[in-house]
Amino acid sequence: MKDTFKHKGMRQKLVDVLIKKGIKDEKVLRAISEIPRHLFMDSGFLDHAYQDKAFPIAADQTISQPYTVAFQSELLKINSGDKILEIGTGSGYQTAVLCLLGAKVFSIERQKELFKKTSKFLPKLGYRAKKLVFGDGYKGMPEEAPFKSIIVTAGAPFVPNPLLAQLEIGGRLVIPVGEDVQTMTLFIRKGLKEFEKHELGEFRFVPLLEDKN
Numbered sequence: 001m002k003d004t005f006k007h008k009g010m011r012q013k014l015v016d017v018l019i020k021k022g023i024k025d026e027k028v029l030r031a032i033s034e035i036p037r038h039l040f041m042d043s044g045f046l047d048h049a050y051q052d053k054a055f056p057i058a059a060d061q062t063i064s065q066p067y068t069v070a071f072q073s074e075l076l077k078i079n080s081g082d083k084i085l086e087i088g089t090g091s092g093y094q095t096a097v098l099c100l101l102g103a104k105v106f107s108i109e110r111q112k113e114l115f116k117k118t119s120k121f122l123p124k125l126g127y128r129a130k131k132l133v134f135g136d137g138y139k140g141m142p143e144e145a146p147f148k149s150i151i152v153t154a155g156a157p158f159v160p161n162p163l164l165a166q167l168e169i170g171g172r173l174v175i176p177v178g179e180d181v182q183t184m185t186l187f188i189r190k191g192l193k194e195f196e197k198h199e200l201g202e203f204r205f206v207p208l209l210e211d212k213n
Contacts, residue, residue, distance in 0.1 A: 010050035087137035155205035
């Protein structure tokens with residue numbers, strides 16, 4: 001599959017939609033305008049790739065709505081070289097956005113099928129995460145901590161303590177919290193046991209799966 005002028009034009013229209021919805025971060029908008037989202041989806045969904053909608057991918061998961069990806073990315077306030085942990089690699093689209101923003105990305109995926117597919121696919125497109133692992137997102141990646149920011153791309157019924165613990169002081173955790181509908185929640189680490197919490201509207205995500213083994 002190719003990336004054509006038509007696709008680029010569709011991406012620019014998508015960026016215009018995101019600006020109207022309130023996304024302001026120029027770097028985030030540039031990443032959305034550059035990344036060929038249609039390549040992260042089944043070819044049957046090509047017409048839908050640049051609509052502001054979530055779509056099904058393998059393993060009963062979804063590729064997040066572009067607005068959600070942009071909103072979460074903007075909340076992270078990424079600077080080039082920031083060490084970011086992503087919980088839920090999924091299709092790799094959000095991973096690609098983080099890579100383009102200059103982050104050093106460490107990402108965990110719970111679904112074996114998706115992990116295998118995405119870990120091969122991302123480097124082919126030129127997006128190189130520092131580390132992609134198959135594992136339990138609730139546990140984070142303690143061996144690589146601390147992280148400047150952590151992004152969770154699935155709905156969590158509660159905030160996992162290991163993720164808060166793996167943030168550096170001043171670091172940001174962006175996580176959708178709730179069962180059926182999630183509240184986008186931002187935690188900023190102010191001290192060893194002190195966190196500032198912001199609730200930023202309702203979203204819908206597929207659930208964050210815990211390793212039951």
